[in-house]
Amino acid sequence: MAIDYDLVIIGTGTATSLIEPFLHRDPEGRIAVIDRNTPGGICLTRGCIPSKLLLYPAEMLHTMKQGSEFGIDATVNDIDFPGVMQAMRDNIGEDIETLRQGLQQAEQVDYYRDVARFVEPYTLAVGDTTIRGDMIVLCTGSKPAIPPIEGIDDVAFHTSSTLLDLTERPDSMVIVGGGYIAAEYGFFFSQMGTDVTIVGRNPQFLPAEEPEIAAVAQQKLMEHLDIVTNTEVRAMSSTGGDVTVTAVNRDDGSEVSFEASEVLIATGRAPETDILEPEKGGVEVDEHGWIVVDEHMQTSQPNIWALGDATGRHLFKHVANHEVEVVYHNALLGHDLSADYHAVPHAVFTSPEVAAVGMGEQEAIEKYGEDGILVGMHRYEDTGKGDAMHVTDAFVKVIVEREELRILGAHIVGPMASVLIQEIITQMYTPGRQVHPLLQAMHIHPALPEVVQRACSNLMTPEQYHHRLEHG
Numbered sequence: 001m002a003i004d005y006d007l008v009i010i011g012t013g014t015a016t017s018l019i020e021p022f023l024h025r026d027p028e029g030r031i032a033v034i035d036r037n038t039p040g041g042i043c044l045t046r047g048c049i050p051s052k053l054l055l056y057p058a059e060m061l062h063t064m065k066q067g068s069e070f071g072i073d074a075t076v077n078d079i080d081f082p083g084v085m086q087a088m089r090d091n092i093g094e095d096i097e098t099l100r101q102g103l104q105q106a107e108q109v110d111y112y113r114d115v116a117r118f119v120e121p122y123t124l125a126v127g128d129t130t131i132r133g134d135m136i137v138l139c140t141g142s143k144p145a146i147p148p149i150e151g152i153d154d155v156a157f158h159t160s161s162t163l164l165d166l167t168e169r170p171d172s173m174v175i176v177g178g179g180y181i182a183a184e185y186g187f188f189f190s191q192m193g194t195d196v197t198i199v200g201r202n203p204q205f206l207p208a209e210e211p212e213i214a215a216v217a218q219q220k221l222m223e224h225l226d227i228v229t230n231t232e233v234r235a236m237s238s239t240g241g242d243v244t245v246t247a248v249n250r251d252d253g254s255e256v257s258f259e260a261s262e263v264l265i266a267t268g269r270a271p272e273t274d275i276l277e278p279e280k281g282g283v284e285v286d287e288h289g290w291i292v293v294d295e296h297m298q299t300s301q302p303n304i305w306a307l308g309d310a311t312g313r314h315l316f317k318h319v320a321n322h323e324v325e326v327v328y329h330n331a332l333l334g335h336d337l338s339a340d341y342h343a344v345p346h347a348v349f350t351s352p353e354v355a356a357v358g359m360g361e362q363e364a365i366e367k368y369g370e371d372g373i374l375v376g377m378h379r380y381e382d383t384g385k386g387d388a389m390h391v392t393d394a395f396v397k398v399i400v401e402r403e404e405l406r407i408l409g410a411h412i413v414g415p416m417a418s419v420l421i422q423e424i425i426t427q428m429y430t431p432g433r434q435v436h437p438l439l440q441a442m443h444i445h446p447a448l449p450e451v452v453q454r455a456c457s458n459l460m461t462p463e464q465y466h467h468r469l470e471h472g
């Protein structure tokens, strides 16, 4: 016989924030929370938080190494790699434990650490137990996508999840993939002293970024590690203790191979729905297996909601946080709210940092025409603080719609990009989305936000922008 619940949550990440408001609305309600993995979801256990805990010491090392430029004669004597890794695990371990206890002790919550799979609409098998939910929230996340590389099954490789268990610094590492996870871990390991090579299939490193932004990031990162683009990994094999990765240049077909003590596969994310079997629950998925939702975050089955990575749209924690608010309003309060993706930001936490929000130049031109947009640009080094920091090549690019000067997007490569972009993100969430307040507001002098302000005041046609980019 099935155990009945008023609310079933699959995934212990973002969706657990629905527990409290649900019980506030329905104090007698019974909730099932299911996760086959450590509680806390991807962000806490194997995503944002552990990666940023590792990246901060890497950033610190990077800064220390620049000391000589400023007349500081400092030497890094030792890097306690096992200690850095253990500090990261201890940090997240405490939060995981608090969450575990919270779930286990909550009176009206049954916490299952098991796989959930649909057996029929509104009914799931969870291990040996069958449960039924009136309202179901699918927050099943994503997992590392593993490409079909010849020999991969016979070779030990890491994903962004398994490398968190490392206790010894790898001497060398090949990272397959050229996106933000490859960039961040490439930067981290390079700072720790590992000899890193990133091999990306796309002609552009960081393919989600504006080409000129990605080019600066690549050039700066290549001071610490190798980055090979437009090169597809075809085979992997073990050679003694090392792994040989064989790849093909996609332009001329030439073969190239790399040898390293460790390989990290960072070639994107895949849905978790193979184990959920949503089709048995009448929940539609797309051709890749991502759960299909409408603008209210409801699936094809009434009162079954999905959010976060599970929908395969914008795989970021802040997007999942926005979507769970939408689910809260629609599922719990009966509102009719739509998810809003007009200004989804993201950042790459390398040195230099990369951050972006909204449209790229090409997308803006497709929507508004070449004459319909203006591009603003300013270099860090042309401000007091940027100059003091000896920053070179870093810049802010802002794209505005010409008629009403509404901000359409912004892209930054340089120190504190993830912080500087917030001013623009916030402005993009005002009704007018206009550039004027960024110009009118006093900006502290000489601080880095001046780069953003000056980019907004230096508006030019796309053609003028590209001319300026090339000729300074």
Ligand SMILES: Cc1cc2nc3c(=O)[nH]c(=O)nc-3n(C[C@H](O)[C@H](O)[C@H](O)COP(=O)(O)OP(=O)(O)OC[C@H]3O[C@@H](n4cnc5c(N)ncnc54)[C@H](O)[C@@H]3O)c2cc1C
Binding pocket: 010, 011, 012, 013, 014, 015, 034, 035, 036, 037, 038, 040, 041, 042, 043, 044, 046, 047, 048, 049, 051, 114, 115, 116, 117, 139, 140, 141, 142, 160, 181, 272, 275, 276, 307, 308, 309, 310, 314, 315, 316, 317, 318, 319, 320
């Ligand atoms: C290395 C890395 C770095 C990242 N860095 C950032 C960053 O800096 N900023 C950012 O915004 N985002 C980052 N992300 C992305 C971010 O972690 C995710 O977008 C976010 O955590 C997704 O949360 P969620 O709520 O959708 O899923 P979660 O609830 O967090 O995870 C889904 C959970 O569901 C469980 N599950 C799935 N299917 C089943 C099933 N059938 N039965 C039982 N349990 C199941 C899984 O085990 C998992 O624990 C990063 C991701 C990675 C991998």
